[in-house]
Amino acid sequence: MAVCARCASAAATISKESSQPGWTCSAWLDLLGATDPERRYVGEHFGVTLPDPGQTTGLEISSRFQIDGMGSLRLWSNFLLYRDGVSKSIPVVFIVHQGILFTVRNEDLPVFRLQGQRARSQTGSAADSIDLILDLYGADVEYSADVLESIYQRLGEIGRQVLSEAMSDEDAATVLAGIAEEEGLNGRIRGNILDTQRALFFLIRSRRLLPGQLDDAKQILRDIDSLNSHTAFLFDKINFLMDATVGFININQNKQVSRLTIFSVVIMPLNMVAGIGGMSEFSMMTAGIPWPSAYAGLAAAMGLMGWGTYLMLRRLGTGRKPKGR
Numbered sequence: 001m002a003v004c005a006r007c008a009s010a011a012a013t014i015s016k017e018s019s020q021p022g023w024t025c026s027a028w029l030d031l032l033g034a035t036d037p038e039r040r041y042v043g044e045h046f047g048v049t050l051p052d053p054g055q056t057t058g059l060e061i062s063s064r065f066q067i068d069g070m071g072s073l074r075l076w077s078n079f080l081l082y083r084d085g086v087s088k089s090i091p092v093v094f095i096v097h098q099g100i101l102f103t104v105r106n107e108d109l110p111v112f113r114l115q116g117q118r119a120r121s122q123t124g125s126a127a128d129s130i131d132l133i134l135d136l137y138g139a140d141v142e143y144s145a146d147v148l149e150s151i152y153q154r155l156g157e158i159g160r161q162v163l164s165e166a167m168s169d170e171d172a173a174t175v176l177a178g179i180a181e182e183e184g185l186n187g188r189i190r191g192n193i194l195d196t197q198r199a200l201f202f203l204i205r206s207r208r209l210l211p212g213q214l215d216d217a218k219q220i221l222r223d224i225d226s227l228n229s230h231t232a233f234l235f236d237k238i239n240f241l242m243d244a245t246v247g248f249i250n251i252n253q254n255k256q257v258s259r260l261t262i263f264s265v266v267i268m269p270l271n272m273v274a275g276i277g278g279m280s281e282f283s284m285m286t287a288g289i290p291w292p293s294a295y296a297g298l299a300a301a302m303g304l305m306g307w308g309t310y311l312m313l314r315r316l317g318t319g320r321k322p323k324g325r
Contacts, residue, residue, distance in 0.1 A: 027100045028132055030116065032108060039104065048072065048097040053104050065202035072097040073206075075133070077199050079109050079140050080192045082147050087185045089192055094133055101129035103136075111139045130209060134216045137196050141223050144189045148230055151182050155237055158182075162244050172249050179245065183238045190231040193224050200224075 031039065031050065039050040053076075064076035075094040080087065090109055095102040103112070115136055158178055161167065167175070200217050203209060209217060 028129070029100060029102050030112060031102065031104045032112075033106055034104065042102075046097060046100065046102075048095060048102065050095065050102060050104055051093055052106075053091040053093045054106055065199055067206065070097070073129075075199050075202070077137075078192050078195050079105075079111060080144050080147065080189060081107060081109055082185070085181075087147075087188050089188055096129045096133075099129065101132050111136060111143050115139055130203070130213050131216075133203075134213060134220065137200065138216070138220050138223075140196060141193060141220055141227065144193055145223075145227060145230075147185065147189060148227065148234070151186055151234055154178070155182055155234070155241065158241055159237075162241055162248070167245075167248050169249060169252055172245050172252075175245050176242070179238055179241050183235070186231055186234045186238065190228070193227050193231075197221060197224050 029042070031042065034042075034050075036052070039052070043050040066074050068074060073094070073096040077092055077094065078089040079092050081090050082088075088107075090105060090107050092109075093102075093104040095104070105112070115132075118135075158175055161171070162175055200221055204214065204217055
């Protein structure tokens, strides 16, 4: 079976560097888009099973954070990916086995890319595998905070458009689509940080964190609590903008209904006159008048009656408006 050379070389290098049991070594093997043969090769080399992260999304919450019988730590977490206006939750599998941190994912994530650059440029920045995991979770929370700031900016622009003096139905439809996108992104961020929160609680309950790591985990949890308050505020703001936009749509529809009502009232007397013109009695009353003149007079009377009805309705409508002070 052919196996990618990069996996073989990485496995050989890490196996030489890592010989300590437990979670104390800071060796990190990141498998990005690895195929089944590649995962199987690396897993057999290190004596660990590496699952496909795309097939672990259906796990129960209680099964996503565990320590197996060999003392290996296994975490299944979702990380935020926001690119070109499209957001995704990317599943990532963390496995700490014999001091080596294995991360398995199918898509590139900016959080992992930046952390990898930091690990290469700042040797010794992470003392062990748990430090690496906490750094990745902390970077994901910061990344989510940056995306939340962009939501604030876009909702501010939408709010100025909604609260403008005039907004057509087409503009309202565009605004509703934008609000729905921001609501989906905000909900995805909230779900991801709650997932991170559960993972951190599991690490704290495992009682295997060093004092400094425990402080870092608690600080990340405080940051998550702060983000939760921001996501709750954004949900309230989104609901307000949604209600305001729907209100503008209702106002525009009421205006259209009002126009149709006025039109129906205006043509009501015209229908009566037209009905009279179609009766045989009208022909008898205008027997001595040429029919072109008779019907021209009837049409003129209908026009005057319709115009008069419109002016009367307009005056009544103006009289009902409250007078400005």
